Amino acid sequence: MPERRTELQIGGTWTNVTTDVRESAPITIDRGAADEATSSDPSKCTLTLNNRHGKYSPRNPLSPYYGLIGRNTPLRVSVKGLESYLAVEGIATSYARTPDAAALDIVGDIDLRAEVTMDWNEPGIHPLVGKWISATNQRSYALSVDSGTLSIWWSTAGTAGVSVSRTLPDLPRRAALRGTLDVNNGSGGYTVNLYWAESLDGPWTAVGASYTTTPATSIYVSTAPLELAPPNLAGAVLMQGRIHRAEVRSGIGGTVVASPDVRALAEGATGWTDSAGRVWTLGAGASISDRQYRFHGEVSAWPSRWDVSGADVYVPIEAAGITRRTGQGKKALDSTLRRRIPSASGLLAYWPMEDGQDAASAYSPLPDVRPMTLTGFDFAADDTLGGAAALPKAKNPATLRATVPRSATAGWQVEWVYNLPALPAVQTEMMRLSVTGATMRTVILYASAAAIRLEVQSSDGTVIGAFTYSDAGALSAFVGKWNRLAIYTGDYGGGATLVTATWRDVTTNFRYFIATAPTTGQGRIDSVSAAWGAALEGTAIGHLAVFSTPGTGVLDAPPTTTIFEGADDGFLGETALARLVRLGAEESAQLDISVRGVDYLTPSERMGPQRPGTLLDLLEECAETDGGILYEHLDRTALVYRDRQSLYNQAVGLALDYTVQGEVPPPLEPAPDDQAVRNDVTVTRSGGSSGRAVLESGPLSVQPPPAGIGPYDEALTLSLYTDTQPALIAQWRMHLGTWDEERYPTITVWLHAAPHLIGDVLGLDIGDRVTIDNTPPQLPPGLIDQQMRGYTEVLGLYDWTLSMNCVPAGPWTVGVLEDPVLGRADTDGSQLASSATSTATSWSVAVTAGPLWITTATRPAEFPFSVTCGGEEVTVTAISGASSPQTFTVTRSVNGIAKPQTAGTSLSLTHPMRAAL
Structure with a gap:
């Protein structure tokens, strides 16, 4: 039994409280989805702490933890792993380092390797190993991961970096990565190759194609130390995870000049010397650990209990994962515009205008910005803009006015969203901007069915600049949809200011411009106002923002502040x-x-x-x-x-054998229930159309028994981008809901009896694949193949069990083009043309629908393959015949089933290609 450890974060420090955990009561951990649940529940950990001296009573002033523990105190549980690792925490002091040395100053071909556990798709550049300091121009080489891409970096002069990247496949959480640079490939250029492997021992699989270009290159000799998780690459997001070992080689597959390997180090070690003679030390935020964590959560309550004598005092703790606390909050996040705009630099004033229906003015979330005064508006009347909560609509008449705090600099940008039902018949003022500190004092935007007009006036009302735009496309784009409208200034040169108005369709992002360039300074915005009558009744408006950032002064150039982009439509189309x-x-x-x-x-x-x-x-x-x-x-x-x-076509995460003691103790009971059956699925796009998928025939179809099982329907509404998605998703959900295979709600492993499985179990996570071989005869034949969706883990003094909640993994095996197994299309209909004995190796197969089977004469390379007939899996080694029936040569009883087959029994591929969503 590995050592188990329980820690509480007390006063910001993880404190080992294992000796206070009662050995008479096991530690029990629940994680992921429970049986028959469709989504993961908050993780839960139960254990009991001795409390005879009141140490774990938060309100006890005599407790050494008084004032340091209470609600939501962090707790973690771990076991001793099979090896150590370097734990890096994503902070600037979390690294391992060896000083610069001549052997590390590689100028020619280089080979960088690192074996790491991390979340590969974390956004940002995560350096793994390298010799690189951006701030002092001491750049040499580095290997990094960036949002699912692998990159090798080098510098030729120390002042700038060059990188080559390739997209990684779906990797296990622990994997080895490698990058090689051939600085002079003999053809006047250099070549980069990137690889991955399950460990640093290989074998290596190429990640993407080689990259070759000219001219040849070289690597700068810097004074930077060599580091694991280098913290000094500019713009990097420091790695959070585990580093197991790494290598730096001079030459591709050449001399090892550094080989940090922490797997055999003692927990808590602060330094070591690697096999290449490099001396390594840790930053203050890094550590050598051998802990494998089984739970992280928070203790919400400390209920003290005692026996009738009062001598035995204890605290039964139930800690929960983070979703328990976050799931209790009911406050909704603000709209995407409301969340994003306040973060803009140069923001002077902002009025979201998402106030409730009884509001009399629009507040500003910015300090020292007075509310906007509105009259004649119905607040919270239009909620059709994806990036906003409900916004006000104008009645007749309607006015708005807001004062803008003074800017310290000249130049400005005003932007808002609007939906104008129809263009006015005559020229109508839409917005008036008041300007100080310049010859221009007023900027007005007009709209009519004939034109959009931008007008600049001096203090006495004289028009000093104007532009009228009558393009039919621009007029059509201005009306009948949600638009973003911005008016902004820019230095046009020669004492002139370019004043531009642009409107942009929130959905299509197509933009139109109008501009004028009067002789004036840019000035500062003083106020914004509008007075609307019947012509603008029904116009919705919101998220009016004023910025102190001028434009570029270039015709048809968009505004420099782009904070609205993406947020205006609620990030529509985002994956x-x-x-x-x-x-x-x-x-x-x-x-x-x-x-x-x-x-x-x-x-x-x-x-x-x-x-x-x-x-x-x-x-x-x-x-x-x-x-x-x-x-x-x-x-x-x-x-x-x-x-x-990432759930498609997975490698096996935990392979069990029923006949090996401890690997699959009882009970192993299939659940032939219908809790997940869905044979009639309707999916609706929120605010859009629907798609439906119905299984019309087969044992799990909507047909009444005995032809089917009757309707099991499901209807759900999803956040989707287009109306083409619902039908495809409905088809996929019906596929999952009509998979005809046993579910095993509980697969148990006794790790105290099968310690050889500890390494695999510690690497297992939610969604991973679990198989059981050599099953007893009372179960369906063949390999049990399941996907683990949750588990209960019990860590006792003498026992360690894992009871996994599983669902069939079969429906997640999907087609792969040109794959020899997963790339085969199934027959439309085939059956035995005549009966066959239990040992017959020649079958007559009739094709009842669709094309004939391939033959050995025409496609010899496609043999052998597996088919299933009447529950028996056979291997087809040859097929002959140019018409139906065809002759199959088969190897019998591949899955252990040996029986006579009768004429008319259907036959199909054991692993047919299935379309993924």
């Missing part, structure tokens, strides 16, 4: 993974969120606008749309999102 990453960055003070997926930019489902909602609701909306799993991190108090594509 689920990109939204999770963005929300994690925006709410980093509240919640740590990481992603596990193939590529967070493109493959996950594109989403509709982000509407106001609680943070947890918005995160769960991403997971629901994409079809992945949102769960709690093992290594820290954080959330992880595992995207749908």
